[in-house]
Amino acid sequence: QEDIICNSNVAFRLESVIMNEQMYLIKMSASNEGHLIQEKYIKDSHRQMEDISIRILFGRLMCDMGQWDQSQHFFENLLNNLNYYNEDLAKIERSLDEVLQWKEAQKYYDRAYNRIMNTKSIRIKDLAYILFDIGEILHLQGRYEEAREYFE
Numbered sequence: 001q002e003d004i005i006c007n008s009n010v011a012f013r014l015e016s017v018i019m020n021e022q023m024y025l026i027k028m029s030a031s032n033e034g035h036l037i038q039e040k041y042i043k044d045s046h047r048q049m050e051d052i053s054i055r056i057l058f059g060r061l062m063c064d065m066g067q068w069d070q071s072q073h074f075f076e077n078l079l080n081n082l083n084y085y086n087e088d089l090a091k092i093e094r095s096l097d098e099v100l101q102w103k104e105a106q107k108y109y110d111r112a113y114n115r116i117m118n119t120k121s122i123r124i125k126d127l128a129y130i131l132f133d134i135g136e137i138l139h140l141q142g143r144y145e146e147a148r149e150y151f152e
């Protein structure tokens with residue numbers, strides 16, 4: 001349970017989680033590791049994508065954090081505000097495609113779930129995979145309570 005939770009420029013180390021029927025007791029401690037994690041992410045991402053601009057990296061960070069709507073809006077604004085011959089156009093369009101693929105995947109998982117639930121003999125194994133994948137998408141969006149319900 002050595003997770004680091006980052007939000008609002010504050011980082012917390014998750015020390016423990018105790019669950020009972022009525023509540024969760026979450027013990028966290030403030031950490032100065034958030035800045036280091038952010039720097040490492042930027043350096044690693046920059047290394048993976050040599051010629052990428054900071055603007056594109058920022059939009060991809062939002063996508064990686066599960067903030068797909070914000071990332072989509074950011075990339076669409078970049079597309080609308082760049083001149084036609086800007087070298088970032090192809091990279092922006094590719095990044096926007098990745099954001100849209102996540103959103104599209106969620107739509108298809110929901111359809112598959114409904115289709116399986118409306119059949120006479122429910123295929124438990126297939127249903128488990130779909131529920132897990134829906135939970136994963138919700139988790140990436142930061143909708144942790146909803147994700148937990150799918151994982152259960």
